């Protein structure tokens with residue numbers, strides 16, 4: 001069933017695990033995530049970035065998730081990921097999304113506060129959960145060839161975060177700790193001392209760039225208060241690599257329902273591994 005994500009994060013925070021938030025841009029991905037969640041009895045968040053939402057159409061994403069979600073007892077949140085404007089946020093909420101992320105991280109601090117506060121005022125009257133972001137999380141959800149160095153200025157400052165939370169009233173904070181979007185040639189190294197400071201805020205926190213972060217660092221981050229982990233690139237890779245292999249093996253196949261089950265299964269496997277790693281199995 002479709003639920004408000006705030007209740008998912010509060011339960012995760014209390015019980016010490018994280019909810020997996022998985023990006024989708026195809027029906028196959030939605031089906032795969034729901035299948036894995038049902039099998040492992042895990043709460044999940046299905047999310048779309050602005051571009052993913054634009055491609056799938058927000059009302060269509062909502063209808064599919066609601067329809068598939070109604071048949072099961074697993075709680076599912078539907079979330080706008082990295083919304084950049086109040087217009088996109090309103091579009092998602094009007095379509096039925098239960099949660100939104102307003103990403104003002106590229107703006108100056110005061111402008112980030114302003115837009116996040118405006119979203120909170122609009123969303124919270126409708127019971128919609130709001131995620132805000134402070135500090136910059138670089139990169140995009142792709143397989144990158146280069147090694148990346150992250151400027152210290154991009155990391156979330158705990159004192160500034162305290163002010164940001166008080167000034168905006170958001171429900172969950174996306175933090176920058178050395179995590180990056182996409183898979184890179186070198187592994188990210190999360191700043192756990194910083195995370196321990198941020199944990200003192202007592203607020204649910206999200207870790208973006210969940211692809212490519214080693215399992216031990218993910219576990220440590222969850223122990224220090226991360227309650228939502230976003231994963232996109234690893235799902236994209238599972239889908240496209242399987243599709244390429246399948247089509248190369250069967251070059252004359254033209255019937256999508258003959259080869260798409262393989263791609264669904266590949267995404268399902270990744271989601272299953274992540275749910276187990278995040279400790280959200282059997283928490284529904």
Ligand code: G3H
Pocket residue numbers: 023081082140141142180181182183207208209210211212230231232233234
């Ligand atoms: O907002 C989406 C995520 O942060 C995904 O990051 O592509 O590195 O898994 P990722």
Ligand code: ZN
Pocket residue numbers: 082137181208209230
């Ligand atoms: Zn992200």
